[in-house]
Every structure is written in C-alpha cells, then in structure tokens.
Amino acid sequence: MLPILAKLFIYGVLFLSLVAALGVVLLPNIFHAALCLVGTLLGIAALYLALQAEFIAVVQVLLYVGAVMTLVIFAIMLTHRIGDMTIPQTNKQSLPACLALFAFVVLIGGLLLKTDWSILVGTGGSVASVNPPVDTFMLGKALLGEYVFPFEVVSVILIAGLIGAIVVARKD
Amino acid sequence: MIFLDQIFVNSKKAILNLASAFLPTDAILIVSALISIGAIAAFGPFTMMYLTWFERKLVGRIQNRIGPNRVGIFGLLQPIADGIKMLTKEDIVPAGADKVVHFLAPVVVVIPALLVFSVVPFGRNMVAIDLNIGLLFFLAVSAMTTIAIFMGSWASRNKFSLLGGMRTVAQLVSYEVPMVLAAVPAILASGSLSTVDIVEAQGGWNGLKWFVFTPWGFVGFLMFYLCGVAECNRTPFDIPEAESEIVAGFHTEYSGMKFALWYMAEFMSVFTISALTATLYLGGYQGPWLPSWAWFMIKTYALVFVMMWFRGTLPRLRVDQMMGLAWKFLLPLTLINILVTGLWYFTSGLGLRLGLSIGILLVSSWVLVLFNRPYMPEKRVYEFAE
Numbered sequence: 026m027l028p029i030l031a032k033l034f035i036y037g038v039l040f041l042s043l044v045a046a047l048g049v050v051l052l053p054n055i056f057h058a059a060l061c062l063v064g065t066l067l068g069i070a071a072l073y074l075a076l077q078a079e080f081i082a083v084v085q086v087l088l089y090v091g092a093v094m095t096l097v098i099f100a101i102m103l104t105h106r107i108g109d110m111t112i113p114q115t116n117k118q119s120l121p122a123c124l125a126l127f128a129f130v131v132l133i134g135g136l137l138l139k140t141d142w143s144i145l146v147g148t149g150g151s152v153a154s155v156n157p158p159v160d161t162f163m164l165g166k167a168l169l170g171e172y173v174f175p176f177e178v179v180s181v182i183l184i185a186g187l188i189g190a191i192v193v194a195r196k197d
Numbered sequence: 198m199i200f201l202d203q204i205f206v207n208s209k210k211a212i213l214n215l216a217s218a219f220l221p222t223d224a225i226l227i228v229s230a231l232i233s234i235g236a237i238a239a240f241g242p243f244t245m246m247y248l249t250w251f252e253r254k255l256v257g258r259i260q261n262r263i264g265p266n267r268v269g270i271f272g273l274l275q276p277i278a279d280g281i282k283m284l285t286k287e288d289i290v291p292a293g294a295d296k297v298v299h300f301l302a303p304v305v306v307v308i309p310a311l312l313v314f315s316v317v318p319f320g321r322n323m324v325a326i327d328l329n330i331g332l333l334f335f336l337a338v339s340a341m342t343t344i345a346i347f348m349g350s351w352a353s354r355n356k357f358s359l360l361g362g363m364r365t366v367a368q369l370v371s372y373e374v375p376m377v378l379a380a381v382p383a384i385l386a387s388g389s390l391s392t393v394d395i396v397e398a399q400g401g402w403n404g405l406k407w408f409v410f411t412p413w414g415f416v417g418f419l420m421f422y423l424c425g426v427a428e429c430n431r432t433p434f435d436i437p438e439a440e441s442e443i444v445a446g447f448h449t450e451y452s453g454m455k456f457a458l459w460y461m462a463e464f465m466s467v468f469t470i471s472a473l474t475a476t477l478y479l480g481g482y483q484g485p486w487l488p489s490w491a492w493f494m495i496k497t498y499a500l501v502f503v504m505m506w507f508r509g510t511l512p513r514l515r516v517d518q519m520m521g522l523a524w525k526f527l528l529p530l531t532l533i534n535i536l537v538t539g540l541w542y543f544t545s546g547l548g549l550r551l552g553l554s555i556g557i558l559l560v561s562s563w564v565l566v567l568f569n570r571p572y573m574p575e576k577r578v579y580e581f582a583e
Contacts, residue, residue, distance in 0.1 A: 056351060060298065063344055083330050083337045091340030095370055098347055102363060161330055161390065 042068020246276035259509035286453035302349030303458035320490030353450035361446025376424035378531035396481030407480035418478035425470035471500035
C-alpha cells in the first residue's frame with residue numbers, strides 16, 4: 026500500500042509543479058509568474074527527493090529557491106514599476122512558438138525512449154537495472170578526487186563570470 | 198538514568214507496539230511518522246506561545262516592570278488569552294491588496310519554520326528524521342522564509358510593507374553566506390552533515406567535549422549565533438520590522454490570526470536557530486548527569502534567553518553597519534576560521550595547536566577591526582577663531 030501512496034503523492038506533486046510551470050508562462054503579472062517559478066522549482070526538488078538524490082534536492086532548494094529566486098524577486102522590485110503592471114505574455118508569434126516547442130518535445134521524447142537507461146554496476150561491466158544509491162559521501166569524494174580538475178575549472182569560470190559582470194556593470 | 202533519558206523514545210515504542218497488535222505493517226510506518234509529526238506540530242506552536250510569555254516577562258523585568266501577571270499565576274495563561282483575542286479579531290485585507298498572495302504568505306511562512314524541527318535532535322535517539330544531510334536541509338529550508346516574507350510585503354500594497362520586505366531580503370541574503378560558512382568548522386570536525394553525527398562527535402570527556410571549548414569552535418559559535426539572530430530578524434538586527442521607522446515592516450497590513458502566524462514563524466525560528474547553534478557548537482544533547490533532552494533544552498533556552506536579553510538591551514543597528522558587519526567582518530573571519538579548523542586537525546601537540554589557532558584568530562580579527570574602523574574626520578582646531 027505504501028509504494029502506491031508514495032507514487033500517488035509524487036505524481037500529485039509533479040502535476041502541481043507542471044501547473045505552476047504553466048502559470049510561469051501564462052500569468053499576466055510578473056510577480057505571480059516568479060512565485061509560480063518557486064513552486065515549479067520546489068516540485069523539481071521533490072522529484073529529486075523521490076529519486077533518492079537528497080543532496081541534489083536540498084541544494085536545489087538552497088540555490089534556486091533560496092538564492093536565485095530571491096535575486097529574481099529583487100530584480101523585479103528594483104525595476105521601475107514592473108511589479109504593478111499586468112503585461113500579456115503572448116504575442117503574434119505564440120502559434121509558431123508552440124509548433125516549434127511541439128517539434129522539440131517530439132524530438133526529445135524520441136531520444137528518451139530510444140536510450141537504454143540501465144546503469145553499469147561493478148567492475149566486470151555487468152549490467153544491472155537498479156539505481157546505484159547516490160550518497161553525499163560518494164558525491165563529495167568524486168568531486169574532490171576523481172573529478173577535481175573539471176570542478177576547479179568550473180569554479181575558475183564562475184569567478185571569471187562574476188568579475189566580468191562587475192567590470193561590465195561598473196560605470197566610471 | 199537510562200529510563201529517564203529514553204522516556205520519550207520508549208513511550209513512542211510502546212504506542213507502536215500497542216498499535217502493531219491490530220494494524221498491518223504498512224500502517225505502523227504511517228502511525229510512526231504521524232506520532233513524530235504530531236509531536237512536532239504540537240511542540241512548535243506551544244513553544245511559540247510560551248516564548249511570547251517568556252519574552253514579555255523578561256523584557257518587563259529588564260525595564261523594571263513586572264510583565265503580564267493578571268491571567269493565571271505569573272501570567273502563565275496570558276498566551277492562551279492572546280490566542281483567543283487573535284482568533285476573534287477582525288481579519289482586515291487592504292482594498293488594493295493582492296488577495297490570494299496576501300492570504301498565502303503567512304501560511305507559507307509557517308511551513309519552513311515547522312519543517313526544520315524535523316532534523317533537530319532533541320535528545321539521544323530523539324530526532325524525527327536523521328537525514329544524512331540534516332544541516333544542509335535546515336539551512337535550505339530556512340532560506341525559504343525570505344520568499345514568504347517578501348510575498349506578504351508585496352501583496353499588502355503598502356509602502357512600509359514593501360520597504361520592510363526589501364530590507365528583509367537584503368538582510369537575509371547577506372547573512373545567509375556567513376551563516377553557512379560559520380557552520381562549516383563543525384562539519385569539518387565531525388566529518389558529517391547529519392545533525393545527530395555532529396552531536397555524537399562532541400561526546401567525549403564525559404559528554405563535555407563540545408566544539409565551543411576549542412578556539413575555532415568558540416569563534417564559530419559566536420559568528421553562527423550572530424548570523425542566526427540576524428536570520429530571525431531580531432534586535433539588534435530588526436531593521437526589516439523597525440517599529441520606529443517603517444511601522445512594522447512586512448506585517449503592517451496583517452491582523453488577527455494571520456498576524457499571529459507571522460509571529461509564530463518568527464518565534465519558532467528563534468527556537469530552532471538556538472537549537473541548531475546548541476547542536477553545532479554546544480554539544481547538543483551531550484552533557485553529564487542530566488538526561489539528554491534536559492541538556493538540550495537547557496542549552497537552547499539559554500541561547501533563547503540571550504536573544505531576549507539582546508532585545509532588552511541593544512539598540513537597532515543602522516543598515517550600513519549591519520551590511521558592513523556581514524560582508525566586511527563576519528565573512529572574512531569565517532573563511533579564516535575554516536582554515537584554522539583545518540590547521541587544528543593537521544597539527545599535533547596541545548601547545549602548538551592552541552598557540553597557532555588562537556594567534557591566527559586574534560591577529561586576523563584585530564586586522565579586520567583595523568580595516569573596518571569607521572572614517573572619523575580629524576577634530577578641527579580653530580586657531581584664530583578665539
């Protein structure tokens with residue numbers, strides 16, 4: 026009974042996050058759209074949690090809901106009177122855009138169905154269809170051991186981006 | 198001793214044993230979760246009610262008053278009277294307000310404040326969920342409060358509310374960074390993100406090997422606690438709800454039960470932040486002689502007491518002072534503190550360890566204070582004016 030309940034629950038959460046995602050693109054008020062985006066991001070965090078990737082889920086909440094969305098809301102508030110307006114989110118190009126999106130979904134869906142999602146486990150190359158547990162400990166070891174070079178490259182690129190943003194934005 | 202220590206754990210087990218006689222195994226899991234949820238859902242609001250009483254009584258004594266003393270002995274029934282008053286008050290929604298968001302905000306703000314209770318270790322074996330990323334969960338979920346506060350302030354369509362909301366966001370975003378970094382030394386020393394493991398790592402010396410007794414632990418404790426006070430929007434960091442400047446900030450337009458919900462969230466986070474500080478640096482439930490949950494409550498309430506003491510004695514900081522403290526003093530010092538923790542673990546010999554870490558911390562904080570000295574123009578001497 027429990028697995029069914031858990032499945033029902035997670036499908037409910039995913040449905041709600043899809044509704045919130047629709048709200049992001051359809052609501053006329055930009056602040057409401059931002060709040061819907063928060064809902065979507067929380068729904069995605071719940072999806073990660075259901076896939077037993079707690080670390081990714083919590084980091085999703087910490088970074089996207091805690092930091093990125095706060096900055097988005099800040100940007101909305103600091104933009105002159107944009108929070109008060111109701112702006113239609115569609116224009117004449119919405120029909121072609123929908124068609125293009127549909128084509129993209131078909132493409133991605135085809136790829137998803139073709140991919141073999143089984144995961145290699147063990148040294149002998151034996152194929153097992155179980156998910157390996159994503160352990161925070163293993164994740165940390167991998168990031169600072171085997172993948173330390175890409176990790177450091179990413180941090181250097183991020184710092185370059187930060188400094189670049191300050192240099193571009195500075196007026197003098 | 199062990200009987201008293203495990204009394205709550207054993208009573209839960211007894212209820213589960215009783216239930217397992219006539220319920221299937223799946224239902225027992227649900228019942229077990231429901232007992233934990235019920236305990237937290239009852240404990241959170243109850244704590245909030247009596248923290249309001251405690252604060253009024255304590256601030257009253259600090260100001261040479263008696264505080265609430267009419268309802269019940271020592272005013273002990275005052276929170277219940279307040280609750281009834283809040284429930285019967287008219288619920289006013291401003292005409293220009295965004296009705297849905299205005300209603301949702303106080304509801305949303307209580308959720309993270311209650312959720313974080315689930316990873317707080319109240320005593321030995323007394324944690325609702327022992328997540329292996331418990332600390333990260335706590336920090337992530339408590340960061341969600343910002344959005345709820347901002348929802349409330351924006352939906353009120355009131356300039357004071359909006360100003361309060363902007364101040365809240367600025368303050369919380371600034372203090373989030375040093376808060377996370379100030380927690381890192383405890384994680385380094387215990388090698389785990391789980392709150393239970395962090396407490397267990399402080400168990401030596403007859404339950405007195407708390408991190409606060411090391412130099413880095415002491416500095417980390419002070420910084421984490423300060424950032425925690427700022428995260429709860431409490432004096433001296435109560436700029437978001439400064440009564441004398443912007444009426445009451447984000448909850449200006451709230452009345453009745455919605456207002457009570459804002460207060461509930463604030464007081465529950467006062468409790469949880471104190472609990473987390475106690476967990477990280479004061480050894481959580483570790484301690485000699487007394488049962489583990491008693492130690493936890495003593496430490497947490499001591500920290501809550503200090504917060505109320507701040508409220509009674511310290512004036513409010515200015516915005517620039519507050520931002521300067523976070524970015525120019527706490528942030529560099531937390532980074533240095535992480536370094537010192539690493540040094541502590543890779544040097545041997547008590548004298549070398551103590552000397553090195555205390556030396557680095559003293560010198561760096563002195564240098565930071567020196568760099569942060571406010572600009573004071575030289576005193577003018579009017580030579581010919583006399």
